[in-house]
Amino acid sequence: MSVAIGGRRRGPAWLSTPPARRLATCLAVGVVMALVTGKSGSNDAPTSGITGTFESASAYYWIAAGAVLWVVITAWQSRGAVVKSTYRSVTAKPREVFAQRRVKYPAYAGFLVAAVVLPNFVNGFWQEILVGQIAPYVLLAIGLNVVVGFAGLLDLGYIAFYAVGAYSAAYWTNQLPAHPPFTLNVFWTFPLAVLAAMLAGVILGAPTLRLRGDYLAIVTLGFGEIIQLVADNSGSITNGSQGVAPNSVPDFSIHVAGIHYTWPLEAVPGDHMPWYYLILGIIVVVIVLFHLLENSRVGRAWVAIREDEVAAEACGINPLKYKVMAFAIGASTSGLAGVFFASKNGVFTPGDFPFQQSVVVLVLVIFGGMGSIPGAVAGAAILQYLPQLLRSHIQQPDLFAYYGAILIAMMIFRPQGVIPSRRRAREIAQAEAGIGSADALAPPGEAP
Amino acid sequence: MTAPAPVAAPAPVSDPILEVRDVTLRFGGVTSLADVSLTQRRGEILSVIGPNGAGKTSLFNCITGVYRPQEGTITLQTDGSSEELVGRKPARVTQLGVARTFQNIRLFNALSAVENVKIGVEARQRTGAIGAMLRLPRTRREDRESDERAFELLEFVGLRRRANELAASLPYGDQRRLEIARALGTAPKLLLLDEPAAGTNPSEKLQLAELIESIARDTGTTILLIEHDMKLVMSVATSVVVLNFGRVIASGTPQEVQRDPAVVEAYLGAATDGEAGDDAARD
Numbered sequence: 178m179s180v181a182i183g184g185r186r187r188g189p190a191w192l193s194t195p196p197a198r199r200l201a202t203c204l205a206v207g208v209v210m211a212l213v214t215g216k217s218g219s220n221d222a223p224t225s226g227i228t229g230t231f232e233s234a235s236a237y238y239w240i241a242a243g244a245v246l247w248v249v250i251t252a253w254q255s256r257g258a259v260v261k262s263t264y265r266s267v268t269a270k271p272r273e274v275f276a277q278r279r280v281k282y283p284a285y286a287g288f289l290v291a292a293v294v295l296p297n298f299v300n301g302f303w304q305e306i307l308v309g310q311i312a313p314y315v316l317l318a319i320g321l322n323v324v325v326g327f328a329g330l331l332d333l334g335y336i337a338f339y340a341v342g343a344y345s346a347a348y349w350t351n352q353l354p355a356h357p358p359f360t361l362n363v364f365w366t367f368p369l370a371v372l373a374a375m376l377a378g379v380i381l382g383a384p385t386l387r388l389r390g391d392y393l394a395i396v397t398l399g400f401g402e403i404i405q406l407v408a409d410n411s412g413s414i415t416n417g418s419q420g421v422a423p424n425s426v427p428d429f430s431i432h433v434a435g436i437h438y439t440w441p442l443e444a445v446p447g448d449h450m451p452w453y454y455l456i457l458g459i460i461v462v463v464i465v466l467f468h469l470l471e472n473s474r475v476g477r478a479w480v481a482i483r484e485d486e487v488a489a490e491a492c493g494i495n496p497l498k499y500k501v502m503a504f505a506i507g508a509s510t511s512g513l514a515g516v517f518f519a520s521k522n523g524v525f526t527p528g529d530f531p532f533q534q535s536v537v538v539l540v541l542v543i544f545g546g547m548g549s550i551p552g553a554v555a556g557a558a559i560l561q562y563l564p565q566l567l568r569s570h571i572q573q574p575d576l577f578a579y580y581g582a583i584l585i586a587m588m589i590f591r592p593q594g595v596i597p598s599r600r601r602a603r604e605i606a607q608a609e610a611g612i613g614s615a616d617a618l619a620p621p622g623e624a625p
Numbered sequence: 626m627t628a629p630a631p632v633a634a635p636a637p638v639s640d641p642i643l644e645v646r647d648v649t650l651r652f653g654g655v656t657s658l659a660d661v662s663l664t665q666r667r668g669e670i671l672s673v674i675g676p677n678g679a680g681k682t683s684l685f686n687c688i689t690g691v692y693r694p695q696e697g698t699i700t701l702q703t704d705g706s707s708e709e710l711v712g713r714k715p716a717r718v719t720q721l722g723v724a725r726t727f728q729n730i731r732l733f734n735a736l737s738a739v740e741n742v743k744i745g746v747e748a749r750q751r752t753g754a755i756g757a758m759l760r761l762p763r764t765r766r767e768d769r770e771s772d773e774r775a776f777e778l779l780e781f782v783g784l785r786r787r788a789n790e791l792a793a794s795l796p797y798g799d800q801r802r803l804e805i806a807r808a809l810g811t812a813p814k815l816l817l818l819d820e821p822a823a824g825t826n827p828s829e830k831l832q833l834a835e836l837i838e839s840i841a842r843d844t845g846t847t848i849l850l851i852e853h854d855m856k857l858v859m860s861v862a863t864s865v866v867v868l869n870f871g872r873v874i875a876s877g878t879p880q881e882v883q884r885d886p887a888v889v890e891a892y893l894g895a896a897t898d899g900e901a902g903d904d905a906a907r908d
Contacts, residue, residue: 466758466759467758469757469758469759469760470754470757470758473752473756473757473758473764473768474747474750474752474757474764474767474768474771475752475753475754475757476757477736477740477743477744477747478744478747480733480735480736481733481744484733484734484735484736485731485732485733487691487715487727487731488727488731488732488733489733489744490691490714490715490716490719491689491715491719491724491725491727491731491808492719492744492745492747492748492807492810492811493716493719493720493745493747493748493749493811494716494744494748495714495716495717496716502753502754506754600735600736601735603734603735603791603793604734604735607734607735607793
């Protein structure tokens with residue numbers, strides 16, 4: 178909404194037209210990209226990074242690329258497609274369920290088959306990326322999506338529950354200085370880790386979910402830091418900053434009814450497919466469960482709280498109860514991922530659970546489309562794959578600059594995410610049209 | 626219109642359903658309600674009227690648990706048991722059988738009409754997260770029931786055709802009716818309507834009066850109504866309570882209240898000062 182509040186705009190009128198502002202944005206993106214990829218400054222000459230950048234030709238390629246981006250976007254906009262779809266999403270009728278199913282389920286089946294078959298045809302390096310970098314984050318994003326997307330709560334300490342899951346696995350397989358009453362197969366640590374993470378979610382959630390928006394975000398951020406610091410400093414329980422070492426959490430193995438199978442890692446280096454299928458199975462089960470949850474009484478209660486907490490309460494919904502529920506469910510998914518991570522990696526340290534990772538998972542969810550399970554999967558898959566793709570082209574320290582640039586571009590041109598949930602897309606469109614608020618982050622509406 | 630649910634024969638009008646005793650609500654130094662008392666009998670349509678700022682909506686917010694009055698008691702009598710409402714959370718008050726609509730419509734805009742009503746209906750259901758994820762038999766049954774009930778209620782308020790439209794895209798008058806349907810979904814014993822006719826046109830007002838009467842008649846729900854439109858109040862209300870500056874200044878049948886000098890003064894200014902309307906214009 179481009180409403181100039183107070184004071185008139187300076188300069189000629191065409192400067193404030195959408196295409197002109199878009200051009201400025203695109204060129205600014207070009208300049209930022211040029212700076213990011215250009216020369217680095219040094220202590221002696223802090224500005225040499227900037228001057229050096231603009232001495233090389235590549236800076237101007239970037240700016241030209243910004244201009245090209247503007248041409249492409251303007252051409253796209255002139256089709257009228259974007260404007261129309263925004264309007265449609267404000268007033269669109271929800272599509273009929275059956276028409277939807279006819280398209281949806283075969284599409285999902287197709288994706289599943291692709292997910293099962295295709296990884297067999299990529300080389301070991303990419304298989305490892307898939308199992309180590311992408312799949313766990315897909316699971317994390319699906320879990321955080323319940324908190325951020327479904328219930329509309331901002332959680333900046335989500336990785337703490339991942340840590341709780343990982344440490345639970347280490348504890349119950351007897352790899353920590355603190356010894357469990359009995360040692361379990363890693364598989365059995367799944368339910369216990371889920372319980373522990375869920376408990377952590379409830380302990381954090383019950384007192385703090387009375388807070389709204391920003392306050393909740395700060396508290397969760399603090400919780401994330403606390404978990405990491407506790408793990409780092411309680412040497413007698415968690416082995417402190419050395420983490421789970423030199424022993425390691427065993428690989429998954431099955432010993433049931435004469436079947437003995439161990440997920441190979443050391444045994445057959447480079448064979449990541451059994452791990453892949455294990456986590457794919459977990460992800461598919463979680464997706465099915467959460468899909469049912471989204472379209473149930475509980476899912477609708479979350480939408481109600483997200484949209485209008487006062488009205489939700491008038492409909493008999495206890496907001497605190499449902500928020501804690503979302504927190505606990507999100508946390509337990511994170512715990513699942515934590516067990517997988519612990520067993521796959523074997524060794525880990527508190528440094529594996531920094532605040533930055535919480536932000537990364539949040540970014541995956543927002544990028545993919547808040548409130549949308551396919552969106553969370555797509556967001557995690559794309560953004561976790563991207564760094565690997567870019568690795569040979571850019572320096573590692575610059576990675577987050579690209580994350581930032583992609584996110585900014587995303588928020589400007591597609592705020593609803595890659596695959597938005599229809600409800601969320603409508604909420605955002607309506608919020609832009611001044612009807613209702615898009616999330617529970619807004620200050621509480623005036624009491625009626 | 627069809628009745629959404631057959632209910633036992635209307636109870637005798639003598640027994641009270643809602644008793645508000647000496648309720649005082651202050652915000653800092655401002656007294657919003659001062660010693661407000663009123664009794665509503667089961668089955669009657671009681672209307673609370675008064676100039677803007679008289680404390681009508683504050684009274685609703687006290688009853689529904691949005692505000693907590695500093696003094697006084699509010700009791701709801703249902704099926705022989707008596708429940709104190711002061712100090713209850715809004716969700717709990719709804720569970721006890723008090724539903725409400727809002728002066729400024731508060732629908733879930735991104736959801737369809739039928740989903741809005743379903744959320745109301747589901748106030749009485751018990752499916753939890755685990756049941757929902759595993760799609761247990763009870764979950765499926767409850768989901769089917771809430772669908773059926775929601776469509777019945779939409780039929781009742783005359784929005785069956787618009788069931789799949791987004792709440793935000795409905796015309797204003799329909800949004801008011803949808804909010805009533807959502808409130809009815811929670812199976813209330815007492816329904817609080819906060820200015821249901823605000824912003825509606827004359828023909829919508831007429832339909833609304835019919836709707837309010839048929840709710841009282843067909844569902845056995847007792848209605849407490851805040852309304853500015855005197856024609857509507859006079860046509861549907863069985864009794865009226867007048868608030869001014871947070872105090873009850875008159876109560877009785879619509880005809881009695883209309884003639885009460887205190888009421889005339891509150892609305893039109895004191896008869897003696899000859900400048901009628903000054904007080905009524907106070908916001």
